[in-house]
Amino acid sequence: MxxxxxxxxxxxxxxxxxxxxxxxxxxxxxxxDGQDALSKVGAFKPDLLLVDWNMPNMDGLSFVKAYRAxxxxxxxxxxxxxxxxxxxxxxxxxxxxxxxxxxxxxxxxSQRISETLSKAGIAA
Amino acid sequence: xxxxxxxxxxxxxxxxDRLTASVRIAAGADLDSLDRAGVLAALVEAGVCPxxxxxxxxxxxxxxxRQAPDxxxxxxxxxxxxxxxxxxxxxxxxxxxxxxxxDAKRKQEAPPEPPSGADDGNADHYNRSAFVVVLAAQRIGxxxxxxxxTDGVDVTGRVIAAKEGxxxxxxxxxxxxxNEQGVISASHSGxxxxxxxxxxxxxxxxxxxxxxxxxxxxxxxxxxSVSKGVKDRFSVRCKGSLTVGELVEAATLDARFDITLARxxxxxxxxxxxxxxxxxxxYIDAALVFVGRNFTAxxxxxxxTVRVGGKLTAPGAVIxxxxxxxxxxxxxxxxxxxxxxxxxxxxxxxxxxxRLAGAGLDRYEALVEKRDASKTRFETLKKAxxxxxxGSLAEELTELQFAxxxxxxxxxxxxxxxxxxxxxxxxxxxxxxxxxxxIHRGTVILVGPYRCLFKSAVKGPVTVRxxxxxxxxxxxxxxxxxxxxxxxxxxxKEDDRWVLHRIRTIIPAKAA
Numbered sequence: 001m002x003x004x005x006x007x008x009x010x011x012x013x014x015x016x017x018x019x020x021x022x023x024x025x026x027x028x029x030x031x032x033d034g035q036d037a038l039s040k041v042g043a044f045k046p047d048l049l050l051v052d053w054n055m056p057n058m059d060g061l062s063f064v065k066a067y068r069a070x071x072x073x074x075x076x077x078x079x080x081x082x083x084x085x086x087x088x089x090x091x092x093x094x095x096x097x098x099x100x101x102x103x104x105x106x107x108x109x110s111q112r113i114s115e116t117l118s119k120a121g122i123a124a
Numbered sequence: 125x126x127x128x129x130x131x132x133x134x135x136x137x138x139x140x141d142r143l144t145a146s147v148r149i150a151a152g153a154d155l156d157s158l159d160r161a162g163v164l165a166a167l168v169e170a171g172v173c174p175x176x177x178x179x180x181x182x183x184x185x186x187x188x189x190r191q192a193p194d195x196x197x198x199x200x201x202x203x204x205x206x207x208x209x210x211x212x213x214x215x216x217x218x219x220x221x222x223x224x225x226x227d228a229k230r231k232q233e234a235p236p237e238p239p240s241g242a243d244d245g246n247a248d249h250y251n252r253s254a255f256v257v258v259l260a261a262q263r264i265g266x267x268x269x270x271x272x273x274t275d276g277v278d279v280t281g282r283v284i285a286a287k288e289g290x291x292x293x294x295x296x297x298x299x300x301x302x303n304e305q306g307v308i309s310a311s312h313s314g315x316x317x318x319x320x321x322x323x324x325x326x327x328x329x330x331x332x333x334x335x336x337x338x339x340x341x342x343x344x345x346x347x348x349s350v351s352k353g354v355k356d357r358f359s360v361r362c363k364g365s366l367t368v369g370e371l372v373e374a375a376t377l378d379a380r381f382d383i384t385l386a387r388x389x390x391x392x393x394x395x396x397x398x399x400x401x402x403x404x405x406x407y408i409d410a411a412l413v414f415v416g417r418n419f420t421a422x423x424x425x426x427x428x429t430v431r432v433g434g435k436l437t438a439p440g441a442v443i444x445x446x447x448x449x450x451x452x453x454x455x456x457x458x459x460x461x462x463x464x465x466x467x468x469x470x471x472x473x474x475x476x477x478x479r480l481a482g483a484g485l486d487r488y489e490a491l492v493e494k495r496d497a498s499k500t501r502f503e504t505l506k507k508a509x510x511x512x513x514x515g516s517l518a519e520e521l522t523e524l525q526f527a528x529x530x531x532x533x534x535x536x537x538x539x540x541x542x543x544x545x546x547x548x549x550x551x552x553x554x555x556x557x558x559x560x561x562x563i564h565r566g567t568v569i570l571v572g573p574y575r576c577l578f579k580s581a582v583k584g585p586v587t588v589r590x591x592x593x594x595x596x597x598x599x600x601x602x603x604x605x606x607x608x609x610x611x612x613x614x615x616x617k618e619d620d621r622w623v624l625h626r627i628r629t630i631i632p633a634k635a636a
Binding site: 009011012015018019054081083102103104105106107 | 512513514515518519520521522523524525526529530
């Protein structure tokens with residue numbers, strides 16, 4: 001299972017990496033913004049993406065739209081402080097499969113990952 | 125046998141081994157009538173085989189003779205093929221092993237001089253062993269097979285038969301293996317004996333003398349037996365058992381299994397003994413001693429720091445000075461001396477487990493502190509940030525929650541480990557010591573959290589142990605009566621010193 005972490009905060013990526021490694025996922029790739037992520041998805045071919053919303057260069061929503069133009073199926077979880085309903089709807093319309101609002105607990109992130117993979121029909 | 129053609133004054137000469145034939149043309153020979161055919165005829169007449177004759181050499185000889193007819197000329201004009209006898213099979217030891225063997229031999233024949241200074245820090249000769257140790261499967265050398273040789277032919281055409289090479293004379297037993305390529309390797313680890321008549325690997329190292337400059341330090345993968353003693357600053361380490369026949373000075377002994385000292389160690393506060401299983405010695409003086417299992421001492425444990433995982437059996441021995449810690453029960457004749465020298469006996473101590481548990485407790489306390497600090501800061505920030513925290517605050521809150529959860533997980537794992545450690549300690553410790561003759565004033569016995577200082581002598585036979593509640597008691601083995609130790613000695617309770625108590629404060633023992 002290959003998972004890509006897209007977040008401009010290294011601390012957040014490290015937290016996500018720790019949670020994922022505890023869940024047994026070790027094939028991880030990091031990107032520091034949307035542009036960086038777009039340049040890496042082709043080679044890495046992720047099975048799941050965790051994407052922050054607010055990032056420099058290319059924000060998470062723009063990345064999701066660009067990515068969905070080439071890949072309709074790979075599940076995406078938006079991990080963000082944007083908690084308003086309208087923002088959540090906007091993200092889902094753009095192609096996001098699930099949503100985690102910061103601050104989150106490791107357990108919550110773990111739960112969202114499991115349910116997203118399950119809905120997508122991917123064995124965790 | 126030279127043969128001469130009278131008319132032409134030429135002679136054919138064959139070498140003693142008949143591998144060459146020469147022609148000599150005397151000065152004044154009739155060279156006008158002498159040509160190659162004439163020389164060939166003379167050679168054949170002399171019994172030289174035509175196949176051995178070198179026409180070019182004949183022509184060169186005739187040319188020389190014609191150019192200087194007034195002197196004798198001689199040249200080899202026929203050659204046989206020399207015989208090549210077969211070579212004997214032989215063992216070629218690998219250069220690195222051979223170098224070590226040579227070095228060990230030199231050391232045994234001429235031991236280096238001891239260092240001049242008492243504290244010579246550059247004493248490399250301590251580490252130059254006089255024994256070559258090989259590990260299992262380590263390559264030692266190669267067996268070069270014998271060869272058949274090649275027959276030769278002399279100038280008369282007679283075959284010279286080659287002698288076949290001999291089998292290797294060196295004896296190889298099962299302690300070494302030879303593969304199809306002739307590579308010789310050790311079947312097991314041990315002491316390599318490699319000489320002209322045998323190559324073998326001994327599982328045990330038997331040192332007929334002592335461990336000193338003639339042997340260097342010993343580091344051996346099996347059992348070691350030293351007939352004499354071990355000198356100051358030398359070390360003997362082995363992965364089997366160790367036996368020493370005479371006095372061990374301030375040296376280091378380290379054996380995975382048992383150590384038996386026919387006499388003992390005079391450690392001068394520098395000697396160290398470490399054994400994975402049992403130690404048997406007549407006496408131990410001023411040394412640091414770690415015994416994995418049981419320790420049997422015959423006469424004296426003097427001014428030594430001793431840790432015994434199992435039992436101390438020393439019914440005729442005195443313990444004077446130093447500190448003796450026992451995991452299991454103990455038995456000795458006397459503790460302390462009339463001079464009231466401080467002698468400490470710790471009962472129910474499993475040093476290694478206590479050290480591990482102590483480190484675990486320190487880590488536990490640090491984790492709890494970190495978790496609590498993270499929790500407090502999380503609550504404070506959450507309250508200050510309200511319902512919709514900023515992005516950076518949300519990240520910090522996530523980080524704090526992550527820290528709390530990570531700490532909780534680590535604490536849970538540590539508690540499980542500490543609980544199992546405490547269970548193990550409680551299962552194995554047997555805090556009791558029987559003293560047959562006397563416990564002298566000044567003796568300190570540590571039992572669990574209790575420190576018992578004997579203010580007056582107590583005559584034996586007595587046993588110091590704990591009662592059902594863990595409190596120290598003195599049992600008179602003559603009358604059978606038991607007295608709380610605080611009636612006889614000055615007893616203080618030091619809970620924090622006792623690792624088991626610290627663990628049990630966090631993790632209570634499971635109900636039986």
